[in-house]
Amino acid sequence: MPSQKVPDIVVGRLPLYLRALTQMSEQGKEITSSQELGAHLGISSAQIRKDLSQFGEFGKQGTGYNIPFLIQQLQKILKLDRLWDVVLIGAGDLGTAIAHYAGFVDRGFRIVHVYDSDTQKIGQTVGKFSVKDVAQMVTDIRHEKIKVAMLAIPAAFAQEISEELVKAGIIAILCYAPTSLSVPENVQVQYIDPSLHLQHMTYYI
């Protein structure tokens, strides 16, 4: 029962729980506890129980959580009980690494097109994709009703491309460009900028 009122920081932990539970399941485990899950993730068991209780009753006192059931429930809450088509913009080094990465499909996402503006790259093969002209991007997204995009392009072009994506119907953008995007309120953006993480850590050194 997802509610608009669940704090975003709690929502952000659900994928972590899902990942840990999936790893446990792959190891053949069927039952876990908030203590075990917490030890695995470095999160307190009380926090995990509190987070999960926002969405319903998933465990019984004394018997713990049934792993396959909790996985299924988290997938439903996170809308991962379907496979999301994703467009990838940028076929440089990073875009190529992303296109080759085999780990998205098991977690709910399937890259369907890779775009670049560089005529040297258009038509080249990257993983199982033939790189398409970015001029084709808006038409494809509209036609195929794609909702999710990954941006692996230089920061200087990120805002302009994100505006095109939003106009075409994209409502979730994973931005690898080291910049902040300005998007309408109904559009989700998450950022991946490794330098931010490194700088966060050096504070503590």
Next chain:
Amino acid sequence: MPSQKVPDIVVGRLPLYLRALTQMSEQGKEITSSQELGAHLGISSAQIRKDLSQFGEFGKQGTGYNIPFLIQQLQKILKLDRLWDVVLIGAGDLGTAIAHYAGFVDRGFRIVHVYDSDTQKIGQTVGKFSVKDVAQMVTDIRHEKIKVAMLAIPAAFAQEISEELVKAGIIAILCYAPTSLSVPENVQVQYIDPSLHLQHMTYYI
């Protein structure tokens, strides 16, 4: 005046402020306000003022923030007034993209070695690096007193390699493997797992 008591979520926003201020500075701006910075980042001006006030007085009422001064102060707080040597473990698609990425140096980090365990990759050139045997890793880290590592290896090997890194003296790990590492309390770990970000966004769709 960094204090242990500053909440980690505040520390995590400082690199974002630094990035936005650096972009403004590159555009020739000298003065900004918490309002302008907030609009740029999608963070409230009150939040920014509160975050910065934990570390001292950086702006004057009515005149705003001097951008070069605030950049310098944030660099000092985040210990970026030096260049950190970094080892990269993993020379696959992702490791190669990371090794090619030119954006780390301006932000305080310099990759000095790239390692892999694959004999096909050892000795190959990746960017400006010759891939070294991971067997050499611990000796290099100890000898060169390196503190920061990036892990771009499969999840199955991440825990084992991180334990070797920690024994060698690494105290900050940026982990691209989609798993949680168990490390001693004095070791910082940050994770980059694009699927977590995608799953966080689909909740809201």
